[in-house]
Amino acid sequence: QESTCFICLGNLTETVILACGHNFCRACLTQHCEQRGRGTHPTCPQCRALFQKEWLKTNSQLNNIVQKPGKRQMEGLCERHQEHLKLFCEEDQTPICLVCDRSRVHRAHMVVPIEEAAQEYKEKLQRALGPLKKELTKAQVLTSKEENKTTEWQRKVQEKREVIAGEFNKLHTLLKEEEQLLLQRLAEEERETLQRLQENVTKLSQQSASLQQLITEIKGKCQQPAVELLKDVKATLSRSEISKLQEPEAVCTDLKHMYKI
Numbered sequence: 001q002e003s004t005c006f007i008c009l010g011n012l013t014e015t016v017i018l019a020c021g022h023n024f025c026r027a028c029l030t031q032h033c034e035q036r037g038r039g040t041h042p043t044c045p046q047c048r049a050l051f052q053k054e055w056l057k058t059n060s061q062l063n064n065i066v067q068k069p070g071k072r073q074m075e076g077l078c079e080r081h082q083e084h085l086k087l088f089c090e091e092d093q094t095p096i097c098l099v100c101d102r103s104r105v106h107r108a109h110m111v112v113p114i115e116e117a118a119q120e121y122k123e124k125l126q127r128a129l130g131p132l133k134k135e136l137t138k139a140q141v142l143t144s145k146e147e148n149k150t151t152e153w154q155r156k157v158q159e160k161r162e163v164i165a166g167e168f169n170k171l172h173t174l175l176k177e178e179e180q181l182l183l184q185r186l187a188e189e190e191r192e193t194l195q196r197l198q199e200n201v202t203k204l205s206q207q208s209a210s211l212q213q214l215i216t217e218i219k220g221k222c223q224q225p226a227v228e229l230l231k232d233v234k235a236t237l238s239r240s241e242i243s244k245l246q247e248p249e250a251v252c253t254d255l256k257h258m259y260k261i
Helices: 024-034 062-068 071-075 098-102 114-222 224-230 233-242
Strands: 013-018 023-025 087-089 094-096 109-115
Touching: 013 024, 013 062, 023 024, 024 094, 087 098, 087 114, 114 224, 114 233
Parallel strands: none
Antiparallel strands: 013 023, 087 094, 087 109
């Protein structure tokens, strides 16, 4: 199996090895890459691992094994009798020599000339290649379809991802604008209410100062001798009578707006 090309199912010729460790005929792999088209990284026909065409490496060790058979195979000699292998035993499915044919082991077996058997099985193998190649082509077409579907699916997902992100960006912008509007309205209401409260505090402070001054003045007058005490006493009393606290207008501290979010 190591000497068989996964693409053409024949013996390896000009063997190249990929990074994943699988071997192929150089011509078969080159054709495979061309069928993939430009702009796409080719994948190993056997395990689907990605590879670069520039990284194709000749498998010299396997080339030597495939192209350099052993001495017995080259001579076509029977290991037991050292005779030429001229016959093929159909029952045992093995090449035999004339001596083997006359032995008890193969005497009752169907035996044909080895060249005839080789031609017959070569034709069978070649006929078997047709359906296998069709299945391989079918598998490659289906693989290409699935890869295209994968690309299309990823494109759709990315488009939807961008739509979602865009819609939420719009919402974020809208919410930010609404937030700024509500905060601005709240700040205006805060400023107006604080101003009115501060005005009330100022007015009350001024009245408190006037009352405190009048109280101090009256206390001082009470400590004066009779002559001094009676001077302008009616004016002082009149001032005390009219010095009434003017309560400021009540300021509501409830928020005017609901500020619903």
